[in-house]
Amino acid sequence: MTATAAPDLDRTVDDVARRAADAFDELSRTAPAVRAEGLRAAAAALADHADELVAIAQEETGLAEARLRGELKRTGVQLRLFANVVADGAYLDVRLDEADPDFVLGPRPDLRRSLWPVGPVLNFAASNFPFAFSVAGGDTAAALAAGCPVIVKAHPGHPLLSERVAELVSAALTGAGLPEATLQLVTSQDAGIALVEHPAVRAAAFTGSQRVGQLLAARTAARPDPIPFFGELGSVNPVLVSPEALRERSGDLLAGYVASVSGSAGQLCTKPGFLLVPVGTEYDDVVVTAAAQVPEHRLLNPSIADGYERRVGQVLGVDGVRVVHDGGFRRDADGQAWVTPTFVAVPLDLLRSAGPVLLDEVFGPFSVIVEYPDGTDLGAAVAELFPGNLTLTLHLGSGETEGEWASLVARLGRHAGRILLGGWPTGVAVTPAMQHGGPWPATTTDGTSVGTAAIGRFLRGVAFQDAPQELLPPPLRDENPWDVPRTVAPRGESSLW
Amino acid sequence: MTATAAPDLDRTVDDVARRAADAFDELSRTAPAVRAEGLRAAAAALADHADELVAIAQEETGLAEARLRGELKRTGVQLRLFANVVADGAYLDVRLDEADPDFVLGPRPDLRRSLWPVGPVLNFAASNFPFAFSVAGGDTAAALAAGCPVIVKAHPGHPLLSERVAELVSAALTGAGLPEATLQLVTSQDAGIALVEHPAVRAAAFTGSQRVGQLLAARTAARPDPIPFFGELGSVNPVLVSPEALRERSGDLLAGYVASVSGSAGQLCTKPGFLLVPVGTEYDDVVVTAAAQVPEHRLLNPSIADGYERRVGQVLGVDGVRVVHDGGFRRDADGQAWVTPTFVAVPLDLLRSAGPVLLDEVFGPFSVIVEYPDGTDLGAAVAELFPGNLTLTLHLGSGETEGEWASLVARLGRHAGRILLGGWPTGVAVTPAMQHGGPWPATTTDGTSVGTAAIGRFLRGVAFQDAPQELLPPPLRDENPWDVPRTVAPRGESSLW
Structure with missing residues (x-):
């Protein structure tokens, strides 16, 4: 089923894949200015239909209007940011070796290297960001910027929104001169799985559960020709608090924590799943007071609600888990689940002995306060209990910037893609320096799915080698018609080695 | 078994992995100047022992002295080239977002991103380049440059050379101030396989057969925490010749072809496995004359000899395959196999109907001349028959630089990592712009294993995010003590989007 045509359930997966391959022929040859214009047109189309889109999204996801308006804006900014990346051309990493008859290893040919789009990309949309990680979200923007046609497998949590966004974006892209099947949408799970195995699909991106991602x-x-799979599968985003930080600002810290866990009903990949505080910290009053003020929030869809109910039940069933604040869980007449945040507390040792039942992600407004004894090696605890995360956050006292703390920060870098010194991980800036990806199970590879570096995937x-000018792609020609930055290895340089 | 200690068969895989992990702690914090010095010291140690090393290599591999001296020099240049990459620091891809209170999506934090070493790397050495793709070869140099300790699984084809190179390089690295287990060697296949699954190993690189690579x-x-696997598995490197190119220079072309197939007894990953010429081309005389002048050459080892004999036998057994020159195959009293090159010819259609028995790589001095009919779409033939290669070579006539030829070149770019316009693929320059990697089965990922871009793997x-200066890694600090190139996203820029 394509975005521009009326639904046609008979259209085969093969047809969608073939159309993507045909589009790639043309798209891979488009000038950067044309692709950039397409991305900007897509952003404009979304902005022009903001009221309509946000209304559909509210209905389908239960997310708040302000949050959805912000997310839609972010999605447009993301598309425009990638337009800038395309126009700039640094992402092509152009390297030119001048031919060198005196090269130290014998005559060196003229070599010119740049990065090319991999081909059609299959993008599995997420449920929790119906704009920013869905049809026109980050993976789509990055792949289109690279010059890859995109087939989006819509998330069943927001089917009407997916259709409408695909329709608008597809029209905007073709209106800007890009090929017709640059963006296509499929809706059935069977189609998604079949496309993963289709020879024309050259890479797949996924944001969702560890179970589905692993599948x-x-x-x-297992394909005869394996393709790269960029999965963002889950993260518990521990927040470590030093004794001194607590002494300086425990009220603000604990209130900030509750807010970060509660936003969008905790249905964020960077929600802090664990807060590590020194044994003896008094946190109950602030947490309970703050949590009690969080309004009830609908969970995204019945599948997420079921998972949340099950996982919370598992954690509460572990001996030694103390409930700090029970946020409850109720289903309305439509079968939708409504919650406020739940907080529990455990001693550090219990995490070690209980294992995955406590350590695995609970997707939703739930978090575990972990009390660590004096003298705990926090770096070792992270390595043992939380080895792969999107984020790790460290709250330190104002004087704690040297020695063991510096060494701890360096060790944390091995276990997450983004290290925050203060603040909360649940805002993910869309910028050149963002890293949204980390060691397994945070992501399946070391790429990022947010920020401009995402195009590299x-x-x-x-x-x-030794190609005549006329046969070179434009960015490799002497005249550099696209005016992209290039690194030149000059003739004669090897004498300096 | 480590390189610096006497062989100790009881030392466990776990011990080797633990030592690598410990070394990583220290190595990942070394200043670039120290790591660069280590790489240069390794290059110097190899050069200082050239006579000894080449003698061992000749005995173990049967490769010619001149070839081995060239390869050793190349290996040293490769190490020095990566020393320059480390010292330059551009590979860190440092990106700094200035904090921006007026960012279009709300206040933007201070974000600073760079690339970090992944951790200990397991490197399976190849048999056919006992220096350049072995213990101190390209994968090792790239991983060390990145700051990753390396565990090399030695190739059984040159065990003494592997030990000696590891000993020399390891001593040079530690002499330059790098940690002791920066380079370790294991020799048993069981150890190699166990290490692939060891939690401390964070990436693996492999050059060898498709069968072992797939395994x-x-x-x-299948690991609980999958790691990246960079395999270079096989390539047939088709060479396409236009009718006009043949009319202009058929003698030189055919002689060059025979030479490219014959060098190092064809045991090169970029050996041209297929030469596509127009039906009616007269090639027999030149090929037979040139092939008859190639001296007999030993194959690397009995395993490669067995594979060569088997594959050649399979191809010769296909109806319709015509032998142009039979290079023979004999075993000496030591069980070593000796060969000169064999050439066969087939019509293009036979490749289609025979399938893998003709299309799969024959590792050794064997190549297939393919006669294509007038009007053949060479791009379509490559897509169908040779979809993934390290190289594709196109010989055109002097006027053939436009229209269909330009479009053919663009299509060839999808099926190989390096496109040669003229020349032969069997020289692989070690430079910034080299790409040695291509679509499956050439490599398992889209990286390169030769050239400076190899460090990216x-x-x-x-x-x-919002880290105080003292807690930032050196390349991210305001003062930029390592003086690395950085890209800054300035405050206020989003108003321009």
């Missing part, structure tokens, strides 16, 4: 990763790996290197 | 790839994918992004 899809296994299928891409959909590119591959191709070098031309 | 190792499956094991890395062993790096991952880490961003710091």
Whole structure:
């Protein structure tokens, strides 16, 4: 089913894949200015229909209007940011080796390398960001910027919104001169799985559960020609608090924590799942007071509600888990689940002995306060209990910037893609320096799915050797018609090595 | 078994892995100047022992002295080239977002991102380049440059050379101030396979057969925490010749072809496995004359000899395959196999109907001349028959630089990492713009294993948010003590989007 045509359930997966491959022929040859214009047109189309889109999204996801308006704006900014990346051309990583008859290893040919789009990309949309990680979200923007046609597998949590966004964006892209099947949408799970195995699909991106992600990763790996699979699968985002930080600002810290856990009903990949505080910290009053003020929030969909109910039940069933604030869980007449945040507390040792039942992610407004004894090696605790995260946050006292703290920060860098010194992980800036990806199970590879570096996942290197000017792609020609930045290895340089 | 200690068969895999993890602690914090000095010291140690090393290599591999001296020099240049990459620091891809209270999506934090070493790397050495793709070869140099300790699984084809190189390089690295277990060697296949699954190993690199590569790839994918696997598995490197090119220079072309197939007894990953010429081309005389002048050459080892004999036998057994020159195959009293090159010819259609028996790589001095009919769409033929290669070479006539030829070149770029316009693929320059990697089965990922871009395979992004200066890694500090190039996203820029 394509975005621009009326639904046609008979259209085969093969047809969608073939259309994507045909689009790639043309799209991979478009000038950057044309692709950038397409991305900007897509952003404008979303902004022009903000009221309509936000209304559909509210109905389908239960997320608050202000949050959805912010997310839609972010989605447009993301598309425009990638337009800038395309226009700039640094992402092509152009390298030119001048031919060198005196090269230290014998005559060196003229070599010119740049990055090329990998081909059609299959993008599995997420449920929790119906704009920013869905049809026109980060993975789509990055792949289109790279020059790859995108087939989006819509998330069943917001089907009407997915259709409408695909329709608007597809029209905007073709209106800007990009090929017709640059963006296509499929809705059935069977189609998504079949496409993972289709020869025309050259990479897949996914944001969702570890279980489904592992299943899809296994299928891409088992293809006769394995393709890269970029999965963002889950993260518990521990927040570590030093004794001194607590002494300085425990009230603000604990209130900030509750707010970060509660926003969007905790249905965020960077929600802090664990807060590590020194044994003896008094947190009950602030947490309970703050949590009691959080308004009830609908969970995204019945599947997420079921998972939340099950996981919370598992954690509460572990001996030694103390409930600090029970946020409850109720279903309305429509079968939707409504919650406020729940907080529990455990001693550090219990995490070690209980294992996955406590350590695995609980997706929703739930978090665990962990009391660590004096003298705990926090770096070792993270390595043992939380080895792979999108984020790790460390709250230190104002004087704690040296020695063991510096060494701790360096060790934390091995276990997350983003290290925050203060603040909360639940805002993810869309910028050149963002890293949204980390060691397994946070992501399946070391790429990022937010920020401009995300384009790198959909590119591959191709070098031309001794090609005449006329046969080179534009960014590799002497005249550099696209005016992209290039690094030159000059003739004669090897004498300096 | 480590390189610096006497062989100790009882030392466990776990011990080797633990030592690598310990070394990583220290190595990941070394200043670039120290790591660069280590790489240069390793290069110097190899050069200082050239006579000894080449003699061992000749005995163990049967490769010619001149070839081995060239390869050793190349290996040293490769190490020095990566020393320059480390010292330069551009590979860190440092990105700084200035904090921006007026950012279009709300206040933006201070974000600073660079690339970090992934951790200990397991490197399976190849048989056919006992220096350049072995213990101190490209994968090792790239991983060390990135700041990753390396565990090399030695290739059984040159065990003494592997030990000696590891000993020399390890001593040079530690002499330059790098940690003791920066480079370790294991020799047993069981150890190699166990290490692929060891939690401390964070990436694996492999150069070898498709069969073994697929086995190792499956094991890395099946880990509880999958790790990246960079395999270079096989390539047939088709060479396409236009009718006009043949009319202009058929003698030189055919002689060059025979030479490219014959060098190092064809035991090169970029050996041209197929030469596509127009039906009616007269090639027999030149090919037979040139092939008859190639001296007999020993194959690397009995395993490669067995594979060569088997594959050649399979191809010769296909109806319709015509032998142009039979290079023979004999075993000496020591069980070593000796060969000169064999050439066969087939019509293009036979490739289609025979399938893998003709299309799969024959590792050794064997190549297939393919006669294509007038009007053949060469781009379509490559897509169908040779979809994934390290290289594709196109020989055109002097006037053939436009229209269909330009479009053919663009299509070839999808099926190989390096496109040559003229020349032969069997020289692989070690430079910034080299790409040695291509679509499956050439490599398992889209990285390169030759050239400076190879370092990217062993790096991952880490961003710091709102960190005080003292807690930032050196390349992210305002003062930029390592003087690395950085890209800054300035405050206020989003108003321009």
